[in-house]
Amino acid sequence: MKKIYVMAAFLGASSFAFNQVVQKAPSQKTLQTEKAISNNNDVAKAQGVSIWANDFSVAGDWVIDGSGLQGSWVIGTTADYNPFVFQGQNVTLDNFMNSPGMTSAGNGYAFFDGIQFVDNTLDQVAWIQMANSVDCSTESIVTLKFEQEYRAFSSNKTYVEVSLDGGTTWEQTIDVNPTVAGNTSTTETTVFRNFNVNNSSDVKFRFRWESLGTTGGYGWQVDDVDVLTLADHDIAVRSHNFGSVGLYYKQIPVDQVAPIESSVVVMNQGANDEQNVKLNANEVNAGVYTSSSAPITLVSGTEDSVVVTNTFTPSGQGSYKIDYSVSYDAVDDVPSNNMLNSYEFNVNQFIYARDTSTSPNTVYGQLTGSADAPPTEVIPANLFDIFADAQLTGIQFQFGNVVTEGALVYGEVLDNNLDPVAAGETAPYVVQAGDAGKTVNLIFDTPLNVMAGETYAVSVKCFENDFSVATAGESPAQTSFIYYLDDATWYYTTRTPVIRMNFDPTLSVENNELSNLNVSSNFPNPFANTTTVNFNLKEATDVSYTVVDLTGKVMTEVTEGTTLAGDHSITIDGSSFANGVYYLNITAGESTVTRKMIVNK
Structure with missing residues (x-):
């Protein structure tokens, strides 16, 4: 039978509270490999x-x-x-x-x-x-x-x-x-x-x-x-850790660069005690970093952890690759059990990413609630450590293959307890035809200040069952999450959602100077019955606006027609609206601006 490589509805989840894996649905397989490095060149000796x-x-x-x-x-x-x-x-x-x-x-x-x-x-x-x-x-x-x-x-x-x-x-x-x-x-x-x-x-x-x-x-x-x-000489790696003082990232904005640590736990499975057991790290792209752990003696049948002595701090933007190997005085008889993956990442200007996706339109895997019985809405999230104060302007994410045209998608920043932070929600994005697999930016009306020393969870949500976020790579336990609305519970997942921080300052320039349309926030806000929004046009153009609720339901739809350049205002009648959050989408020609409104009666 022909192999089926299409990712179905994988939901890698486990109980956040009890640290127990709870998988929601299986998926058929895709293949993903990564080069491994051995200091012993995989020379087979007596086993x-x-x-x-x-x-x-x-x-x-x-x-x-x-x-x-x-x-x-x-x-x-x-x-x-x-x-x-x-x-x-x-x-x-x-x-x-x-x-x-x-x-x-x-x-x-x-x-x-x-x-x-x-x-x-x-x-x-x-x-x-x-x-x-x-x-x-x-x-x-x-x-x-x-x-x-x-x-x-x-x-x-x-x-x-x-x-x-x-x-x-x-x-x-x-x-x-x-x-x-x-x-x-x-x-x-x-x-x-x-x-x-x-x-x-x-x-x-x-x-x-x-x-x-x-x-x-x-x-x-x-x-x-x-x-x-027993083999005469057999050092086996039990675990291998690397990253920026905690988590590891595949894309790092230059302002969030931090020292990269590396360590392994090794066990002596051979018959002989081994001398000068070390972990070696070598950055091979820039070629400016080589370090090793302090050598240890590892007695037969015991294990120990070793940490590379000097951390590596990238010097600037570019691609980096750290190769790792374990060495000691003897030649290993079983080199296959101490082969270590390289750490490959890049330092760029604005994007902070943990996923391993290398193709903007390829869906390696996905998180979705559409295949659950019954289907449910889900909110995936990734943790990010902040090493320098910064202004977050957007949340970048990739759709999976399950999308609903016309649905509203939001980004939201949470604290490390998975509680929402103030002003941490982006403006909505309206799902378009052909968005499956597409990478988009969810933009904050006003940049969100994130603080050094804090850890934030960055999430993407859509109030539709037929919604998905792509995944690529593996996450350590309790560092990537998924929220199920059917049981109102956060779980962790070992699949890495393609959800990233974007610090590009041009994303969130309120009333961008290049735009024909400048829009004020509505006043009053919150409001009970009516609220007013002022806007300015540089040039005459057709103007229209809609008001939608959190589910994407259109509450008001108005076409103003051709409107002259200058200052204008519109009054929103919310007397029939229930209490809650709504979004005003005002369009002038090719420009669209979204404003969040709250009804509180």
């Missing part, structure tokens, strides 16, 4: 001596069991995936995950298919374990190596467990993919994990899938399992 190996070509080597209400492991190939209907299409697990890339996938592999139950998800606890024990009596610690494909969705877990008594009890459990972001595939396709076996002659391993509640998941594929003695 330990194989004690036992299996490629799932003999089903009797494994026992399948579980304690959940739904789903079980299968040994097979893509031909054994169960078909089902998703959003009107006939699909299988293959439509949602990478094709199995394991070395011996052609002769069969073990897989758990969770997505087939998407319409009626129950508790899933299922495992596949070795049928016969392996003798590890000469080893206190062994390395389990296997190949995998996995795509994260929600709170599902992918565990590997070891038993030292033939499967009666399971002494050690490792979550293999805990940091894979929702709706993304693991990049760790060859896995090495160490287990304490305490010289047991009755060792078994098992792979366990667990998804509790109604969230479900995509699936997990496992193949080419190998139990190994």
Whole structure:
């Protein structure tokens, strides 16, 4: 079957209050890769001596069991995936995950298919374990190596467990993919994990899938399992962090440049203690920065964090790329588990962005409530740290593929408690035909002052179910959010909305000198029954205006016709309006100005 790469209604969400992932709807896959750097040039050396190996070509080597209400492991190939209907299409697990890339996938592999139950998800606890024990009596610690494909969705877990008594009890459990972001595939396709076996002659391993509640998941594929003695030298990276004293940004306005920090957590999975373990950072575009962490000694079986000694501060506008590597005195036997992504970003004049979108019209993913049951309105948001006082003039964002022509879209700035800030709402934007995938600016009537040392959430909202914001890249937990109006709750998402700060001073010049139309704020405001707006025309032109409510409903629509140059005024009759917020859109020729009005009776 042809692969389907169109992003559907992914909503990567988790409970903001309880830090628990709650996914609203799955999506079919897109592929996105990033170059990884290894200091050891991926030279394969001794990975330990194989004690036992299996490629799932003999089903009797494994026992399948579980304690959940739904789903079980299968040994097979893509031909054994169960078909089902998703959003009107006939699909299988293959439509949602990478094709199995394991070395011996052609002769069969073990897989758990969770997505087939998407319409009626129950508790899933299922495992596949070795049928016969392996003798590890000469080893206190062994390395389990296997190949995998996995795509994260929600709170599902992918565990590997070891038993030292033939499967009666399971002494050690490792979550293999805990940091894979929702709706993304693991990049760790060859896995090495160490287990304490305490010289047991009755060792078994098992792979366990667990998804509790109604969230479900995509699936997990496992193949080419190998139990190994410890490698001589094996430093593995457990986590890698970089960014401007907290968050990392892909676009940074020059006035918000701050020192960039870098760190890793490393673990010694080899048999030997290692000397002079360091994290190295090298900026390769400008070529003016190289630094390393202080060297440490890492004892076998322990882990530690290392931080690059000198931060990097970009010198000005331009593109930057920091390559990272881990080094120590020995040559690593398993270089695949200490490869580090580069940090690529640019410093520009006005745009502050966390997303990785590189094409203004490409929708890599999207956040929408249109596919929920029932559909609901959503408000996505990103956190931004402010390092210097500035005036925010606009909020730039990219539509997804779900739009409603004629709907009103607003930007709003919130504080770090996700509460609105004063004067933090932009003028509305009216959705036009062809806006799907388009990047637009939502403009403040008056620039919003943002203060150094503060963190703000920048959001985009539309009071329509058929609305979407594009996503690109991954966000650390609790740094990107989505608000669901159906339950009035903020959740966090690990997908990064394409929502940016725009500091361009030309965006929000009230009564732009280049415009033919200058409009005052209405007075009084708030008002009960009537309010007056003054405007000035440099040249005679046709004038019209509308008043709309927050849903986009037109309350008043008036055509003034040809109006002479000079000062004029209009009176808005709001006697029939309910209390609330309204927007006056006044158009003179090619110029349109929007003013916010409040009715309070």
